[in-house]
Amino acid sequence: MRSPQEIKEKIQSIIQLPALPMIAMEVVELVDNPKTSASKLGKVISTDQALTAKVLKIANSPFYGFPKKISTIDFAIIVLGFDALKEIIISISLVSSLQKKSDSYLDARAFWDHAVATGVVARRLARDLGYRVSGEVFVGGLLHDMGISILHRYFNNEFKRIVDIVRETNLSFLEAEESVLGVTHAEVGGWLAARWNLPDHLIESLSLHHTPGSATLNPDLVALIHCADVIVGKLNGKPVEFDSGIEFNEEALARLRLADPVTLEEYIANYKEIIASDIESVTMSVYPT
Ligand SMILES: [Fe+2]
Numbered sequence: 001m002r003s004p005q006e007i008k009e010k011i012q013s014i015i016q017l018p019a020l021p022m023i024a025m026e027v028v029e030l031v032d033n034p035k036t037s038a039s040k041l042g043k044v045i046s047t048d049q050a051l052t053a054k055v056l057k058i059a060n061s062p063f064y065g066f067p068k069k070i071s072t073i074d075f076a077i078i079v080l081g082f083d084a085l086k087e088i089i090i091s092i093s094l095v096s097s098l099q100k101k102s103d104s105y106l107d108a109r110a111f112w113d114h115a116v117a118t119g120v121v122a123r124r125l126a127r128d129l130g131y132r133v134s135g136e137v138f139v140g141g142l143l144h145d146m147g148i149s150i151l152h153r154y155f156n157n158e159f160k161r162i163v164d165i166v167r168e169t170n171l172s173f174l175e176a177e178e179s180v181l182g183v184t185h186a187e188v189g190g191w192l193a194a195r196w197n198l199p200d201h202l203i204e205s206l207s208l209h210h211t212p213g214s215a216t217l218n219p220d221l222v223a224l225i226h227c228a229d230v231i232v233g234k235l236n237g238k239p240v241e242f243d244s245g246i247e248f249n250e251e252a253l254a255r256l257r258l259a260d261p262v263t264l265e266e267y268i269a270n271y272k273e274i275i276a277s278d279i280e281s282v283t284m285s286v287y288p289t
């Protein structure tokens with residue numbers, strides 16, 4: 001069995017490990033710099049025509065619900081804001097960087113549906129609970145299970161063993177990961193986010209999405225993503241296979257003031273109705289057509 005340190009080193013050394021395209025890294029940096037002007041950002045995005053087209057398509061999707069047609073990047077920046085733009089660009093880059101091949105151990109479509117749904121629910125939950133909504137909530141939700149994709153691709157034998165264990169025993173996915181690898185997809189996702197130079201609190205929200213009580217940098221963000229993840233499983237009747245056995249963390253619920261079971265049920269019931277159309281519009285924009 002490989003030690004967690006060996007796995008970490010292997011992950012960091014894989015040359016093909018998806019890197020965010022240069023343009024996405026550049027945009028993330030610009031957006032995070034308070035001195036960046038809208039026109040400077042617009043110029044950088046406009047250098048990539050394919051990216052420009054996709055950004056405009058998403059900006060015009062019902063998810064953002066803007067009544068007028070947004071036909072230029074400059075206008076998109078004004079109406080959407082820097083944060084929303086950052087989340088859009090990371091989403092687009094991600095979908096094109098990560099593979100979408102299915103096999104009997106991982107259904108790629110179910111993986112992406114789960115990723116998008118968690119992003120949408122996390123963002124909605126943050127708004128409804130009165131948290132300042134920044135791009136990170138959506139991106140954190142979208143990225144939270146990236147470690148699954150990495151394990152499936154680069155540690156395929158181990159991944160299959162984990163899935164077999166989950167199917168044949170009553171161990172949860174996390175317990176099976178621990179027994180086969182000594183680490184979980186959450187930590188692996190955190191390593192990937194670090195390799196992408198994403199902000200530290202976003203790395204934390206990936207690494208700790210199943211153990212939100214240990215968060216120190218941005219416990220609210222981690223709690224939001226954790227709860228959104230579990231809510232999405234409940235919306236669909238059952239969680240995706242790689243989240244099997246996960247339940248709400250009490251500390252995260254208390255932090256979001258969702259500890260009362262009646263309030264929580266109300267949120268879940270309410271989301272069933274409103275979320276479906278949001279998810280569909282984001283999914284349609286994010287998937288390559
Ligand atoms: Fe997970």
Ligand SMILES: [Fe+2]
Pocket residue numbers: 114118144145229243
């Ligand atoms: Fe998940």
